[in-house]
Amino acid sequence: MAVAALLWGLFFFRALSTSGVFMAGDTLRAFYPMRAYWASRVSALEFPDWLPYDGLGQSFPGIFITGTFHPFLWLHLVLPFALAAKLTLLACFPLALGGTYALVRAWDVPRAGALFAAVTFTFSGYLVCITNNPTYLQAASTLPLALWLALRFLREPGLTRLTLAGMVLALVAFAGDAQAFVMANACIVCLAALDPRAGPWRRRVGACVLLILAGGLLAAPQLLPAAALTAGSEPGARSLVEAQRFSLHPLRLWELVLGPFLADAQGTQGIPVAVVRHLVPSGGFNRTWVDSVYVGTPACVLALAGLAASVRQWRAWVFAALVLLLAALCLGDALPVYGWVYQLVPFWRPFRYPEKLVPLLSLGLAVAAGLGWKRCLTPGGSARAVVWVGLLVALPCAGLALVDATGQGWSQHWLRVRWPDVPGPVLQGLSGNVLASAVAGAVLASACAALIFLRERPSLQGALLVALQWGALAWAHEPLYQLSPEELLTTPPAFVERIRALTAPGERVRVASSLRDLPPPRLAGVRYNDALNLLQLSVLAPDMVALWGLESANEYLPGVSPRVRQLKADRVHWFTRLAPRLGTRFVAFATAEQRELGARLSARSTFVDPVLGLTLVEYADAAPRIHLARPECVEGRAEAARRMLSPQLPPSDVAIVECQAALPATPEGPLGRIDVAPGTLEHLTVEVEALAPAVLVVNDAYQPGWRASVDGQDVLILPANVAVRAVPVPAGRHLVELRYRTPGLTAGLLVGALSWLGLALACLGKRFLPRRRAPTA
Structure with a gap:
């Protein structure tokens, strides 16, 4: 335990000794905003059912990745926000370390071997x-x-044991990764089939089914809302092409042994955009899912040695086949395997990004390394297998280093063929990375072979192997985790300050961002990643605007309404006409793009950030969030979309409504007035004084789960302007109420609560109730 804590502390010393917080990718774009929103609602004793910060609004608990029920969220109620978020991430690594150690020890791997496997997985790329x-x-x-x-x-x-296993299995779902939960259950099936100590087949099958059922019931508060969202929307991948973005490129398989030879550890702290686009494309994205998949050369040597020493054991070959299948799935569009699974397994279709399966591959290799330790390094083991495998790995690594060092064989004859106009600094950097990684791989593999001669001193041998593995992973990966000043999370950007100056305190304001792949500015004394984070915060992109209490018309999370997505077919039309019509008052543009649009922008004012090259536009004709309108009935969504996507929009006081029955005509003239009462995001109360029959338009996304009433009588909510909601109201004074509840949430909470309570009471009863004694003769 002390050794594990020391290794964790040394690896994350930079994070533990500074005030910087983890800030890269979706940590900034989604994780921090979602945590801030959850904490703000729960601290006010409100449940966050509706999320207004993404795509005109969507369900919060229905989106799997929000992790609404994970216990780590409660840290945000007792600790400062940045500290709670930092501790959440740091706590994951001791959890992985302890879990992997216990898992490998269950197969009687020596303690040093189990620690080796735990280090392999925990500090893997x-x-x-x-x-x-x-x-x-x-x-x-x-x-x-x-x-x-x-x-x-x-x-x-x-x-x-059922209760504990079911609880932790449910915790995988509560973390927010549906695919990991499914794959965890698949791994349980494999354990039931392969473990030699699982007992008779009838017991194996029964225990496996019971455990999977327990995990599903305990995770019902997360699973049922997500299932309802999947049934009524288009979350996740909508096509095989979209599903296979972020596929692991075949070139990166070498990282498993060599290390992250494509990464720039000092500048971008990851694989640069140019390298992604030219060498390891990620389905249109300008970055990879992760910047390294390295598991350590010593781990690869032990895993292969263990397989070589177990050639006559069928379980070893089945395990190897499963690892190879995972590798094939991770490769995504490079092989047809992922496509076959996508086509043949219906529940797989909402999942995206094959590279998300890499942790299973990493865990499989870590377990294989632990089992290889047991098979080769224990008394009577096949130590020669480690020697031979070590040499077989060292020789090609040394050959690659020699070829590139003497004749730049890899750089000139492989890289230039695939990237003819590679810039000189990039070529030099990649060549240096390959040379260093190949030399390190050769040295590490040779060291594994040499350490076999210490088998008479197993304690020293084990300590050196663990140190060798940890050192290899620390050298490769410690520079790759990214920290930025926490002030970025607490200091509002210039555009946010401008919006606050133009709006009333407490007013709900919706914004949008037209920017796509804008390179970060070069700021003196500012690191690349800090400049990138500053740019992302400044452009009002979703869902980071939640940090400042601003709502977004842009979408990033997968639960966005398909109706909202449909209106974005014409990007310029959306940002200059439709977004303002749907209640978006401010839009951020690149200054160059804003100048090109010119007269198409009906701006009230503009505000320029010359340092970042951005312009904030305030629309003079932005529609109110809630207003009365004249309904124009159309037959369905297709006709409504045709009207809204045409160059000439209907008048601002007209709503295109998909009517199920004809609505009363609204004569020309004033429509009346409304008064919106204070309430929560899930409960909207509006007093309406209509001078004629009209519709009350609420410029929030039309999503399942909303119910409406007029003067206490339930009424239908109709789609308006394709993407938002309308409630018909007759002439006169009326009270309109709209309430939201995530579909499936009530049932999920009920099933989950009964399951947790039932298992808890059963365990207590078993512990404290007296056992019935058998009658004596």
Whole structure:
């Protein structure tokens, strides 16, 4: 335990000794905003059902990646926001370390070997680099513990073990990664089939089914809302092409042994955009999912040696086949395997990004390394296998280093063929990376072979192997996790300050951002990643605007309404005409683009940020969030979309309504007035004084789960202007109420609560109720 804590502290010394916070990718774009929103609502004793900060609004608990029910969220109620977020990420690594150690020890691997495997998984490239997306880090770090508890239950079924295993399995779902939850259950099936101690087949099957059922019931508060969202919307991947973005490029398979030879550890702290586009494309994205998949050369040597020493054991080959299948799935569009799964397994279709499966591959290799330790380094083991594999790995690594050092064989004859106009500094950097990684791989593999001669001193041999593995991973990955000043999370950018100056305190304001791939500015004394984070915060992109209490017309999370997405077919039309019509008052443009649009912008005012090259436009004709309008009935969504996507929009006091029955005509003239009462995001109360029959338009997304009433009588909510909501109101004074509840949430909470309570009471009853004694003769 002390050694594990020391290794963790040394690896994350930079994070522990400074006030900087993890800030890269979705940590900034989604994780921090969602946590800030959850904490603000729960601290006010409100449940965050509706999220207004993404795509005109969507369900918060229905979106799996928000992790609404994860226990780490409660840290935000007792600690400062930045500290709570930092501790959330740092706590994942001891969890992974302890879980992997326990899992590998369950197969009688010596303590040093189990620590070696735990170090391999915990400080692997995926886990360290996925600090750019803590949702997936939380799920991956919980997986080994869930599998260990599952293995204990499969071997000796019991109520207490079922409860513990089910709880941790549910915790994988609560982390916010649906695919990890499904794959965790698949791993449990594999454990039930392969573990030699799981007992008779009937017991294996029964225990496996019972555990999966328990995990699903306990996770029902997260699973049922997500299932309802999937049934009524288009979350996740809508096509195989979209599903296979962020595929692991075949070139990166070399990282498993060599290290992150494509990454720039000092500048971008990751794989630069140019390298992604020219060498390892990610389906149109300008970055990779993670910047390293390295698991350590010593781990690869032990895993291969263990397989070589177990050639006559069928379980070893089945395990190897499963690892290869995971690798094939991670490669995504490079092989047809992911496509076959997408086509043949219906529940797989909402999942996206094959590279998200890399933690399973990393865990598989870590476990294989631990089992290889047991097979080769224990008394009577096949130590020669480590020597031979070590040399077989060292020789090609040394050959690659020699070829590139003497004749630049890799740089000139491989890289230039695929990237003819590669810039000189990039070529030099990649060549240096390959040379350093190849030399390190050769040295590490040779060291593994040499350490076999210390088998008479197993304690020293084990300590050196663990130190060698940890050192290799620390050298490769410690520079890759990204920290930025926490002031970026607490200091409003210039555009936010401008918006606050133009709006009333407490007013709900919706913004949008037209920017796409704008390179970060070069600011004196500011690191690349800090400049990139500053730019992302400044352009009013979703969902970061939640940090400042601003709502967004842009979408980033997967639960966005398909109706909102449909209106964005014409990008310029959306940002200059439709977004303002749907209640978006401010839009951020690149200054160059704003000048090109010219007369198409109906601006009241503009505000320029010359340092970042951005312009904020305030629209003079932006529609109010809630207003009365004259309904123009159309037959369906297709006709409504045709009207809204035409160059000439209907008049501002007309709403295109998809009517189920004809609505009363509204004569020309004033429509009346409304008074919006204070309330929550899920409960809207509006007093309407209509001078003629009209519709009350609410410029929030038309989503399942909303109910409306007029004077206490339930009425239908109709789609208006394709994407938002309308409630018909007759002439006169009326009270209109709209309430929201995420579909499936009530049932999920009920099922989950009963399951948790039932298992808890059963465990207490088993512990404290007296056992019935058998009658005596």
